Amino acid sequence: MTKKGFLFDLDGVIVDTAKYHFLAWQRLASSLGISFTEAQNEELKGVSRVRSLEKILEWGNKTLTPEEFAQCMEQKNRDYLHYVYQMEASEILPDVPRVLAYLQQQQQAIALGSASKNARIILDRVQLTDQFHAIIDGTNVTKAKPDPEVFLIGAQQLGIPPADCIVFEDSVAGIQAANLAGMISIGIGDHAILHEATHVFQDFTGITNTFLDQLLHAAAV
Numbered sequence: 001m002t003k004k005g006f007l008f009d010l011d012g013v014i015v016d017t018a019k020y021h022f023l024a025w026q027r028l029a030s031s032l033g034i035s036f037t038e039a040q041n042e043e044l045k046g047v048s049r050v051r052s053l054e055k056i057l058e059w060g061n062k063t064l065t066p067e068e069f070a071q072c073m074e075q076k077n078r079d080y081l082h083y084v085y086q087m088e089a090s091e092i093l094p095d096v097p098r099v100l101a102y103l104q105q106q107q108q109a110i111a112l113g114s115a116s117k118n119a120r121i122i123l124d125r126v127q128l129t130d131q132f133h134a135i136i137d138g139t140n141v142t143k144a145k146p147d148p149e150v151f152l153i154g155a156q157q158l159g160i161p162p163a164d165c166i167v168f169e170d171s172v173a174g175i176q177a178a179n180l181a182g183m184i185s186i187g188i189g190d191h192a193i194l195h196e197a198t199h200v201f202q203d204f205t206g207i208t209n210t211f212l213d214q215l216l217h218a219a220a221v
Ligand code: B16
Pocket: 009, 010, 011, 012, 018, 021, 044, 045, 046, 047, 048, 049, 052, 113, 114, 115, 116, 117, 118, 119, 138
Protein backbone atom coordinates (compact mmCIF):
# COMPACT_ATOMS: atom_id res chain seq x y z
CA MET A 1 0.00 0.00 0.00
CA THR A 2 1.47 3.40 -1.02
CA LYS A 3 1.37 6.12 1.60
CA LYS A 4 -1.22 8.72 0.62
CA GLY A 5 -1.54 12.40 1.46
CA PHE A 6 -4.85 13.60 2.89
CA LEU A 7 -5.47 17.35 2.66
CA PHE A 8 -8.29 18.93 4.62
CA ASP A 9 -9.88 22.32 4.06
CA LEU A 10 -10.84 23.96 7.38
CA ASP A 11 -14.00 26.06 7.26
CA GLY A 12 -16.95 23.88 6.23
CA VAL A 13 -14.95 20.65 6.48
CA ILE A 14 -13.47 20.45 9.99
CA VAL A 15 -15.50 23.21 11.68
CA ASP A 16 -18.34 25.51 10.68
CA THR A 17 -16.76 28.95 11.04
CA ALA A 18 -18.94 30.32 8.20
CA LYS A 19 -21.54 31.32 10.81
CA TYR A 20 -18.95 33.48 12.60
CA HIS A 21 -17.70 34.99 9.33
CA PHE A 22 -21.36 35.84 8.61
CA LEU A 23 -21.91 37.64 11.92
CA ALA A 24 -18.69 39.63 11.57
CA TRP A 25 -19.25 40.56 7.90
CA GLN A 26 -22.87 41.46 8.60
CA ARG A 27 -21.86 43.84 11.37
CA LEU A 28 -19.25 45.48 9.17
CA ALA A 29 -21.61 45.72 6.17
CA SER A 30 -24.29 47.28 8.33
CA SER A 31 -21.82 49.88 9.65
CA LEU A 32 -21.23 50.81 5.99
CA GLY A 33 -24.98 50.93 5.25
CA ILE A 34 -24.85 47.76 3.15
CA SER A 35 -27.29 44.88 3.63
CA PHE A 36 -25.70 41.43 3.71
CA THR A 37 -27.61 38.16 3.52
CA GLU A 38 -26.83 34.52 4.35
CA ALA A 39 -27.07 33.74 0.63
CA GLN A 40 -24.32 36.29 -0.04
CA ASN A 41 -22.27 34.77 2.79
CA GLU A 42 -22.45 31.43 0.91
CA GLU A 43 -20.64 33.11 -1.97
CA LEU A 44 -17.77 34.05 0.35
CA LYS A 45 -16.97 30.46 1.38
CA GLY A 46 -13.36 29.65 0.54
CA VAL A 47 -12.83 33.24 -0.68
CA SER A 48 -9.97 35.29 0.84
CA ARG A 49 -10.65 38.09 3.32
CA VAL A 50 -9.60 40.85 0.88
CA ARG A 51 -11.73 39.44 -1.94
CA SER A 52 -14.69 39.01 0.44
CA LEU A 53 -14.63 42.72 1.36
CA GLU A 54 -14.27 43.68 -2.30
CA LYS A 55 -17.37 41.61 -3.13
CA ILE A 56 -19.41 43.14 -0.28
CA LEU A 57 -18.47 46.64 -1.48
CA GLU A 58 -19.45 45.69 -5.04
CA TRP A 59 -22.83 44.40 -3.81
CA GLY A 60 -23.36 47.62 -1.84
CA ASN A 61 -22.10 49.79 -4.71
CA LYS A 62 -19.65 51.48 -2.38
CA THR A 63 -15.99 52.48 -2.69
CA LEU A 64 -13.49 53.04 0.13
CA THR A 65 -10.09 54.67 0.33
CA PRO A 66 -7.19 52.23 0.85
CA GLU A 67 -7.00 53.39 4.51
CA GLU A 68 -10.73 52.79 5.07
CA PHE A 69 -10.45 49.39 3.37
CA ALA A 70 -7.61 48.38 5.71
CA GLN A 71 -9.60 49.58 8.75
CA CYS A 72 -12.63 47.53 7.66
CA MET A 73 -10.48 44.41 7.23
CA GLU A 74 -9.11 44.89 10.74
CA GLN A 75 -12.52 45.54 12.24
CA LYS A 76 -14.03 42.45 10.63
CA ASN A 77 -11.19 40.22 11.80
CA ARG A 78 -11.37 41.60 15.34
CA ASP A 79 -15.08 40.75 15.49
CA TYR A 80 -14.50 37.34 13.89
CA LEU A 81 -11.72 36.46 16.36
CA HIS A 82 -14.05 37.35 19.22
CA TYR A 83 -16.14 34.32 18.18
CA VAL A 84 -13.15 32.13 17.33
CA TYR A 85 -11.64 32.57 20.81
CA GLN A 86 -14.82 31.07 22.25
CA MET A 87 -14.63 27.93 20.10
CA GLU A 88 -14.30 24.51 21.71
CA ALA A 89 -13.52 20.96 20.57
CA SER A 90 -17.27 20.22 20.62
CA GLU A 91 -17.55 22.35 17.46
CA ILE A 92 -15.56 19.86 15.36
CA LEU A 93 -17.98 18.56 12.71
CA PRO A 94 -19.39 15.02 13.14
CA ASP A 95 -17.04 12.08 12.48
CA VAL A 96 -14.05 14.26 11.57
CA PRO A 97 -12.17 12.95 14.67
CA ARG A 98 -12.93 9.33 13.66
CA VAL A 99 -11.62 9.86 10.11
CA LEU A 100 -8.47 11.62 11.39
CA ALA A 101 -7.86 8.86 13.96
CA TYR A 102 -8.29 6.13 11.34
CA LEU A 103 -5.88 7.81 8.92
CA GLN A 104 -3.34 8.26 11.75
CA GLN A 105 -3.74 4.60 12.67
CA GLN A 106 -3.03 3.70 9.01
CA GLN A 107 0.08 5.94 9.19
CA GLN A 108 -1.07 8.26 6.43
CA ALA A 109 0.19 11.81 5.83
CA ILE A 110 -2.28 14.54 6.84
CA ALA A 111 -2.24 18.27 6.03
CA LEU A 112 -4.47 21.31 6.35
CA GLY A 113 -5.07 23.40 3.20
CA SER A 114 -7.09 26.50 4.10
CA ALA A 115 -7.50 30.04 2.76
CA SER A 116 -7.83 31.35 6.32
CA LYS A 117 -5.09 33.40 7.96
CA ASN A 118 -6.64 32.37 11.30
CA ALA A 119 -6.38 28.62 10.66
CA ARG A 120 -3.73 27.91 13.31
CA ILE A 121 -5.69 29.75 16.00
CA ILE A 122 -8.83 27.78 15.12
CA LEU A 123 -7.02 24.41 15.15
CA ASP A 124 -5.55 25.29 18.55
CA ARG A 125 -8.95 26.27 19.92
CA VAL A 126 -10.52 22.94 18.89
CA GLN A 127 -7.38 21.04 19.93
CA LEU A 128 -6.60 19.50 16.55
CA THR A 129 -3.20 21.07 15.77
CA ASP A 130 -1.26 17.89 16.59
CA GLN A 131 -3.29 15.88 14.07
CA PHE A 132 -1.65 17.62 11.10
CA HIS A 133 1.81 16.86 9.71
CA ALA A 134 1.72 20.09 7.70
CA ILE A 135 -0.42 23.23 7.95
CA ILE A 136 -0.82 25.42 4.86
CA ASP A 137 -3.03 28.45 5.40
CA GLY A 138 -3.74 31.95 4.09
CA THR A 139 -0.35 33.14 5.34
CA ASN A 140 1.53 30.65 3.11
CA VAL A 141 -0.15 31.12 -0.25
CA THR A 142 -0.05 33.86 -2.86
CA LYS A 143 -2.81 32.53 -5.14
CA ALA A 144 -6.36 31.83 -3.97
CA LYS A 145 -8.33 28.67 -4.78
CA PRO A 146 -9.20 27.60 -7.55
CA ASP A 147 -5.46 27.98 -8.04
CA PRO A 148 -3.98 24.65 -6.86
CA GLU A 149 -1.08 26.33 -4.98
CA VAL A 150 -2.34 25.60 -1.44
CA PHE A 151 -2.71 21.87 -2.11
CA LEU A 152 0.50 21.56 -4.14
CA ILE A 153 2.48 23.14 -1.27
CA GLY A 154 0.68 20.75 1.11
CA ALA A 155 1.66 17.71 -0.98
CA GLN A 156 5.24 18.95 -1.19
CA GLN A 157 5.47 19.48 2.58
CA LEU A 158 4.06 15.99 3.17
CA GLY A 159 6.51 14.54 0.63
CA ILE A 160 3.69 12.82 -1.27
CA PRO A 161 3.21 13.14 -5.08
CA PRO A 162 -0.01 15.08 -5.97
CA ALA A 163 -1.40 12.00 -7.77
CA ASP A 164 -1.37 10.18 -4.39
CA CYS A 165 -3.22 12.98 -2.58
CA ILE A 166 -6.87 13.23 -1.60
CA VAL A 167 -8.54 16.58 -0.80
CA PHE A 168 -11.63 17.15 1.38
CA GLU A 169 -13.33 20.45 0.40
CA ASP A 170 -16.69 22.18 0.80
CA SER A 171 -16.27 24.96 -1.79
CA VAL A 172 -16.51 24.75 -5.58
CA ALA A 173 -13.27 26.75 -5.92
CA GLY A 174 -11.55 24.29 -3.56
CA ILE A 175 -12.74 21.27 -5.57
CA GLN A 176 -11.48 22.93 -8.74
CA ALA A 177 -8.13 23.61 -7.04
CA ALA A 178 -7.82 19.94 -6.04
CA ASN A 179 -8.70 18.78 -9.56
CA LEU A 180 -6.18 21.20 -11.09
CA ALA A 181 -3.56 19.85 -8.66
CA GLY A 182 -4.20 16.37 -10.12
CA MET A 183 -5.59 15.05 -6.82
CA ILE A 184 -8.70 13.06 -5.91
CA SER A 185 -11.33 15.57 -4.73
CA ILE A 186 -13.95 14.74 -2.14
CA GLY A 187 -16.76 17.27 -1.82
CA ILE A 188 -18.38 17.76 1.57
CA GLY A 189 -21.88 19.15 1.02
CA ASP A 190 -24.47 19.23 -1.72
CA HIS A 191 -23.87 17.06 -4.80
CA ALA A 192 -25.68 19.52 -7.07
CA ILE A 193 -23.17 22.22 -6.11
CA LEU A 194 -20.02 20.09 -5.84
CA HIS A 195 -20.61 17.88 -8.91
CA GLU A 196 -17.07 18.47 -10.21
CA ALA A 197 -15.67 16.44 -7.27
CA THR A 198 -14.52 12.82 -7.68
CA HIS A 199 -16.83 11.83 -4.78
CA VAL A 200 -19.37 13.84 -2.75
CA PHE A 201 -20.65 13.20 0.78
CA GLN A 202 -23.08 15.28 2.80
CA ASP A 203 -20.70 15.10 5.77
CA PHE A 204 -18.05 12.79 7.24
CA THR A 205 -20.60 10.38 8.72
CA GLY A 206 -20.92 8.91 5.20
CA ILE A 207 -17.16 8.45 4.85
CA THR A 208 -16.76 4.94 6.26
CA ASN A 209 -13.47 3.28 7.14
CA THR A 210 -14.20 0.88 4.24
CA PHE A 211 -14.36 3.84 1.85
CA LEU A 212 -11.09 5.17 3.30
CA ASP A 213 -9.53 1.71 2.73
CA GLN A 214 -10.60 1.92 -0.93
CA LEU A 215 -8.83 5.29 -1.23
CA LEU A 216 -5.73 3.86 0.43
CA HIS A 217 -5.55 0.97 -2.02
CA ALA A 218 -6.53 2.88 -5.17
CA ALA A 219 -3.91 3.42 -7.87
CA ALA A 220 -2.68 7.01 -8.28
CA VAL A 221 -4.97 9.32 -10.32
P1 B16 B 1 -9.70 34.62 7.27
P2 B16 B 1 -11.33 27.76 4.27
C1 B16 B 1 -11.92 30.38 4.30
O1 B16 B 1 -11.58 29.19 5.00
C2 B16 B 1 -13.38 30.72 4.55
O2 B16 B 1 -14.22 29.73 3.96
C3 B16 B 1 -13.71 32.06 3.94
O3 B16 B 1 -15.06 32.39 4.18
C4 B16 B 1 -12.76 33.12 4.54
O4 B16 B 1 -13.02 34.40 3.97
C5 B16 B 1 -11.32 32.70 4.27
O5 B16 B 1 -11.10 31.41 4.84
C6 B16 B 1 -10.33 33.68 4.87
O6 B16 B 1 -10.43 33.62 6.25
O7 B16 B 1 -10.43 35.91 7.24
O8 B16 B 1 -9.78 33.89 8.58
O9 B16 B 1 -8.26 34.75 6.77
O10 B16 B 1 -12.68 27.26 3.83
O11 B16 B 1 -10.36 27.95 3.12
O12 B16 B 1 -10.75 26.93 5.38
